[in-house]
Amino acid sequence: MAAAEHAISPTREQDYPEWYQQVIKAADLAENAPVRGCMVIKPWGYGIWENIQRGLDRRFKATGHENAYFPLLIPLSLLEKEAEHVEGFAKECAVVTHHRLELKDGRLVPAASAQLEEPLIIRPTSETIIGEVFSKWVKSYRDLPLLINQWANVLRWEMRTRLFLRTAEFLWQEGHTVHASLEDAMHETLQMLEVYRAFSEEELALPVITGEKPAHERFPGAVKTYCIEAMMQDRKALQAGTSHYLGQNFAKSSDIKFLDEQGQTQFAHTTSWGVSTRLIGGLIMTHADDDGLRLPPRVAPKHVVILPVIPKPEAEQGVLAYANEIAAQIAKCEYAGRAVEVHIDKRDMRGGEKSWQWIKKGIPLRIEVGPRDIQSRAVMLYRRDRGAKEKEQISLEALPGMISRTLAEIQDNYFRAAKDLCDRNVRSDIEDFDEFKRFFTPQNAAKPEIHGGFVLAKWCEDPVTVQLLSDLKVTVRCEPLQQSGRAGKCVITGKPATKEFIFAKSY
């Protein structure tokens, strides 16, 4: 590859959506499955998910939650109980109608004699079935709070899919909790939003805005929906996680009641909250560059790859022994509470191609070792947060001491770069709807995908404005938790308005 070229074609500038697909392919993260709308998560992509799971699970347990597992299939009668909820999900669910196949005219078909009396749906989310179970677990105020999380697959029949961002089946976690009072449930809802924020920023290096969704964007059946919103490199918004206060809606439809301390029967207050493999899509669109993925060390499946340079066959034994020695030293290092993961890539292929594979995969550190390095008792270190050719000679003595420090620097650099992009592209000075429209109108009609960014402005919440926004393909992302509190006027209607909202195009 010539020096001026990039490993990913097209570049972000040339064609952002296609660049995204090419990064996934080049980093070997996932691919479309032989089932419509579903994906195969390949080992490098799944390794990121395992680290996301580990990081979140630790935080869930630290806040008192326990994991459990509930059925994949939901009877229609349970789904129907919450009216708004069924309205929200009935249009996109996979329906199981038979429990056996049989041969008919030489073809395998659902057996007519094995038709279910009541069809079952594959869970698109589990409020209804978990609510049914919780109604048996909760009897008294002593049983509360009930703090449960589930790691699971869910399925929503999506018509337009995109790897990680929107697929029919995806992996996620869904927290479901039950509380005695509105206050306790709201505290939980906001606590889990904060867990998501801290995890996103500290581990994914993904700066987010925390806020509340407007009424028309609430989860079906929720009283309040909170979210974390992140800005991608094309300056569109990605909803990266949600936390819902469900009020007593699901408690009433599922009959979750308890005897309070005074012996009175009360309906409970419930919450639910979730993040999914979509976070990996957000990670890619935030940190990847025109050379491929860049992985924040906290969630990288491996931190360091050692690339032996073997100019002639007789050097092989010595170089591999040296590589093993270095790997053993690095494996003793710790970074962020986890042993540093190091891999020696001994595959028989051209060195340049091998390096570029790892650059595209986004591994934080590459170490080259060859005969000359053995002589000088040193290695060549390459960092993924710097140029592909930029290297540094590190002595063997200094290496162990600098590994975890360098990983921490890379993690910080990625976060800072993402935060800068976001800060530079949130406009809070837009005064009226004309300026607002100009901001969201693509300057280059041929490339509508890269646009202006976020607008932070006051909004009157009048439902008629929703259609105006929809015409612009702009959505109200959230009402940030941080508010100025100052009075002003709605950026769309000019009517008096106090609350500020984030507006953006979105995924």
Add this chain to the structure above:
Amino acid sequence: MAAAEHAISPTREQDYPEWYQQVIKAADLAENAPVRGCMVIKPWGYGIWENIQRGLDRRFKATGHENAYFPLLIPLSLLEKEAEHVEGFAKECAVVTHHRLELKDGRLVPAASAQLEEPLIIRPTSETIIGEVFSKWVKSYRDLPLLINQWANVLRWEMRTRLFLRTAEFLWQEGHTVHASLEDAMHETLQMLEVYRAFSEEELALPVITGEKPAHERFPGAVKTYCIEAMMQDRKALQAGTSHYLGQNFAKSSDIKFLDEQGQTQFAHTTSWGVSTRLIGGLIMTHADDDGLRLPPRVAPKHVVILPVIPKPEAEQGVLAYANEIAAQIAKCEYAGRAVEVHIDKRDMRGGEKSWQWIKKGIPLRIEVGPRDIQSRAVMLYRRDRGAKEKEQISLEALPGMISRTLAEIQDNYFRAAKDLCDRNVRSDIEDFDEFKRFFTPQNAAKPEIHGGFVLAKWCEDPVTVQLLSDLKVTVRCEPLQQSGRAGKCVITGKPATKEFIFAKSY
């Protein structure tokens, strides 16, 4: 509870199958779900599964495997490709036929306009869909071996279900690997069998017999099926894990081909192997007693519970402070590479009832602390491998040093007890079919569930014997890997036979 009674009613002796259900209930492990044949795995049960996952996952990675994720849904056209396989699974699979619901006469029904052109089944196992994906990944001998594992839910429509042992949906891992040669694939098949054996014995304290399944018990589509078989306390066999050499059957049906070093196109050899939440059923039926569950420390969600004894309100503060001090000390201990998990149970309830809850849950160690213990700078320690009332005073100085040693002793004791039961109940001296029949005929017709145990004997493998065995409700469990090699005669037909097999009633 009176001293002579047991916490679980009925006892094993009184009614073994019902005892099993009652242990699950008393230990709060799982319950039947509001969907036919499915279960809810409750936090204490799921905590065991998390430890099983952690232990196995470490061993899979140590043997070079990586995790990935494949779709839940399989198109019929893929399932149909392997004739034996579809024959084995078509009769028990959930079929998705629609992708939307609609209201019709006030009821939610599958929308006729959203009927799928090709029905999809929920994976009962994933050989066919993973094979289809692997056929695109494998091009050259350089891509081999391909060593993949998946943690997933699967579904088989079972008519008679029992918690953990046989449910429609269950959680499992399925390994799927591709190799260039028969030798490599057989090595993998046996290596994973050994991983299962070592894990079962070292972590679950579950002694197992490793062997090969007879032809009529093979996995549909496999050339060879190996298994680990364990003896439960009613002396029935439980198949606890299987490892299959699939030959080139699935490679041919899925078209998994590669260019070998000579540039010739070859079909690959594949394997698959799996264990499931059924292991938890095996754990219960092996280690639980008439007082409830007994958890091997290696897979216990928590190792130690501290029970504060507060005789009068003014003692509370001091006792809780003392409990915290002890918990902090214990949390610093390590057992089997993991921090010792300690929990202080501060719930406001009778001390006796609280102790018995933890006995029934099977926690390895209970520590009582009260005002007198503060005085003597000591604690009262109760071990789950000893009588419920048997206790030992341990000084605060001695406590940290003995925790992990005691946990190791308990782990060993459970294994030894299970191994003794198994060894005592494998009969290898049964000479003819009359004696064989007597051995497997219940001595007490009212309690057919407790029976003689395993028979190790020679068998001629004549297919007609399978019906004779079936009439006795006896199955051929496996041909153990360890064979005497001596000639002899078939225990059923008296014909000459060399190979020995394990016969047993089974789950």
